[in-house]
Amino acid sequence: MHTPNVRGFFDPATATWTYVVWSTNNAVAQCAVIDSVLDYDIYSCTTKTTSADAVIDFIQEKRLSLQWILETHIHADHITAAHYLQQKLGGTIAISKHILAIVHTWEAYFQNSADTPQDGRQFDHLFEDDEEFTIADLPAKIMYTPGHTPADTSYIIGNAVFVGDAMFLPDVGSGRCDFPGGSAEDAYDSSRKLLALPGDYRMYVGHDYPPEGMRGPRCMATIDQQQQTNNRLSYSVDKHSFIARRNADDTGKPVPHLLLPSIQANLRAGQFGEAVNGVQFVKLPVNML
Amino acid sequence: MSQLSELPASEVVYLDHLRTLVVDVRTAPEYADIRLAGPHAFMPLDTLDPEQLLLQYGITRDTPVYALCASGARARKAGEALLAAGFTRVALVQGGITALKGVEVPLAGPGATRKEQGKGIPLERQLRIAIGILFVFITALACWVHPIFSVLAFLFSVGLVASAILNRCGLAFLLAKAPWNKQQSCSGSSCSIGGANKPGASCQ
Numbered sequence: 001m002h003t004p005n006v007r008g009f010f011d012p013a014t015a016t017w018t019y020v021v022w023s024t025n026n027a028v029a030q031c032a033v034i035d036s037v038l039d040y041d042i043y044s045c046t047t048k049t050t051s052a053d054a055v056i057d058f059i060q061e062k063r064l065s066l067q068w069i070l071e072t073h074i075h076a077d078h079i080t081a082a083h084y085l086q087q088k089l090g091g092t093i094a095i096s097k098h099i100l101a102i103v104h105t106w107e108a109y110f111q112n113s114a115d116t117p118q119d120g121r122q123f124d125h126l127f128e129d130d131e132e133f134t135i136a137d138l139p140a141k142i143m144y145t146p147g148h149t150p151a152d153t154s155y156i157i158g159n160a161v162f163v164g165d166a167m168f169l170p171d172v173g174s175g176r177c178d179f180p181g182g183s184a185e186d187a188y189d190s191s192r193k194l195l196a197l198p199g200d201y202r203m204y205v206g207h208d209y210p211p212e213g214m215r216g217p218r219c220m221a222t223i224d225q226q227q228q229t230n231n232r233l234s235y236s237v238d239k240h241s242f243i244a245r246r247n248a249d250d251t252g253k254p255v256p257h258l259l260l261p262s263i264q265a266n267l268r269a270g271q272f273g274e275a276v277n278g279v280q281f282v283k284l285p286v287n288m289l
Numbered sequence: 290m291s292q293l294s295e296l297p298a299s300e301v302v303y304l305d306h307l308r309t310l311v312v313d314v315r316t317a318p319e320y321a322d323i324r325l326a327g328p329h330a331f332m333p334l335d336t337l338d339p340e341q342l343l344l345q346y347g348i349t350r351d352t353p354v355y356a357l358c359a360s361g362a363r364a365r366k367a368g369e370a371l372l373a374a375g376f377t378r379v380a381l382v383q384g385g386i387t388a389l390k391g392v393e394v395p396l397a398g399p400g401a402t403r404k405e406q407g408k409g410i411p412l413e414r415q416l417r418i419a420i421g422i423l424f425v426f427i428t429a430l431a432c433w434v435h436p437i438f439s440v441l442a443f444l445f446s447v448g449l450v451a452s453a454i455l456n457r458c459g460l461a462f463l464l465a466k467a468p469w470n471k472q473q474s475c476s477g478s479s480c481s482i483g484g485a486n487k488p489g490a491s492c493q
């Protein structure tokens with residue numbers, strides 16, 4: 001089985017892991033970037049490319065070319081650098097076809113159909129469920145893993161699986177399920193699909209929130225470790241108790257600070273929408289959440 | 290095999306956490322007490338596993354890695370183990386966490402705040418010392434100068450009772466203004482580090 005090379009970049013401001021994935025076969029120097037971050041300051045409405053530039057520098061140092069720019073879901077806590085990466089390095093921006101439902105849901109909030117195509121053509125490719133593709137010589141496959149949002153997708157690449165917020169590391173648990181269309185029941189079912197992968201597969205998570213004073217931010221646990229020790233979703237937790245605990249914990253939870261800017265930009269693959277005299281805007285709908 | 294190099298503690302604040310990794314190799318209790326506030330790896334020397342370091346922290350063998358311990362001895366051992374495992378850019382942090390306490394680098398944990406308070410005596414104790422000295426002084430005046438000074442003791446006692454009831458202490462207010470009680474204040478709009486780690490404001 002192919003073991004891909006993985007380099008993770010942790011953004012402490014949003015606790016997000018961005019991954020560069022490429023083949024150990026040096027002859028094929030193509031890579032994928034999963035869940036990139038465009039740095040954004042909520043108060044000054046200013047973007048920075050510090051995080052994305054570290055990824056770009058790495059890709060260039062390793063003399064890789066960027067083949068795929070992948071998103072596990074429409075993030076609600078950070079803005080994707082997909083568009084910026086594509087401008088700098090090329091590559092195909094791809095996401096699950098299920099995001100069309102998310103585009104539709106949020107149109108009611110943002111009234112944004114003018115600059116956010118409802119057919120998803122702002123993404124270069126919309127994956128079907130279980131669609132197979134390759135990153136250079138690495139076999140890759142889509143696994144539909146909804147719950148955190150109704151459109152979360154995991155990417156199985158060789159013997160690694162990139163799960164976004166479907167599951168977190170064993171001592172953290174799993175992603176919240178209270179966003180529009182999110183479902184604890186779906187999250188449980190998705191986790192069972194993921195945990196059915198071979199035990200030695202490596203699961204890479206989309207965020208890490210390390211318990212205070214216990215460890216630094218990490219990115220990976222094996223399927224075996226997740227089955228046995230995930231504090232919300234291990235094999236010893238039944239569906240009913242997972243749902244009860246998840247829903248109780250999500251009740252009354254504040255929205256992520258960057259929710260509104262993130263969602264609207266991420267629905268455009270990381271762009272800020274139509275400009276007026278060269279100026280782009282972030283829309284903040286009043287009393288809609 | 291590459292050589293183990295050394296990084297002065299004062300340089301740690303300039304490390305780019307996106308391009309390098311500091312590996313804290315102290316024990317769990319030491320780590321719980323005081324540690325770097327920014328992103329880093331924690332892997333005690335006795336369980337140091339170079340392969341797991343690569344996998345769990347998403348680095349490659351050519352990522353610059355800085356080993357950190359209490360003073361530098363364990364970091365040297367850890368650094369040598371990483372070099373032996375094929376890491377190519379390994380250094381140790383000179384003087385370890387002890388040296389980091391004396392330089393401008395954000396630290397977290399109870400030990401990090403103790404650093405500032407440990408330099409002086411807490412306000413409550415300063416207050417008791419000040420009142421004690423005052424009463425020694427008043428007693429001396431009343432005994433050897435004139436008994437009328439005992440009125441001062443009476444006034445002070447009434448003042449103490451009043452301050453306890455009102456929970457307002459003029460003396461503490463004055464002491465807090467003393468130069469030795471001045472602490473560096475935070476700049477910017479927020480003093481919290483790692484705001485994303487607060488559950489709720491995140492995807493957790």
Ligand SMILES: [Fe+2]
Pocket residue numbers: 073074075076077148165175492
């Ligand atoms: Fe998320």
